[in-house]
Amino acid sequence: MTAAQIAEMLSMSQAEVVALAYEEAAGGDVGRALRDAVEDFLAIEDRLAATERLVSRGFVRGSAPNERV
Template sequence: MTPAQIATMMDMCEVEVTATAYIEAVQGDLDQALRWAVSDRLAIEAKLSEALRAVSRGYVRGELPAAAA
């Protein structure tokens, strides 16, 4: 990368940097870049949903200490 390219990237927001990375990864094929981005987003949402289902909502196994009972 040239210094000018680095400066341009420094001025870009996270969305622009991410979009540029997808477009470069598919050699400029915008349709494929969009498909990859949407696919990645759906995969992340599925993982987040799975993680949220795994989070305890306060149920604890075991007994209370004798002092608390």
């Protein structure tokens, strides 16, 4: 990688770097890169939703059974 290429990458936004990585992984096929990115996004969204279902929202503050108040 040349200094000019490094400088160009440093000036890119995070979204541009990710898009370029997907495009390179897809061998330059922009349509495939977009499909891969959307599939990854949907998979992450599903994992996040599953994780959120595991989080309890019903915390109740109280004293322990043997504790005097």
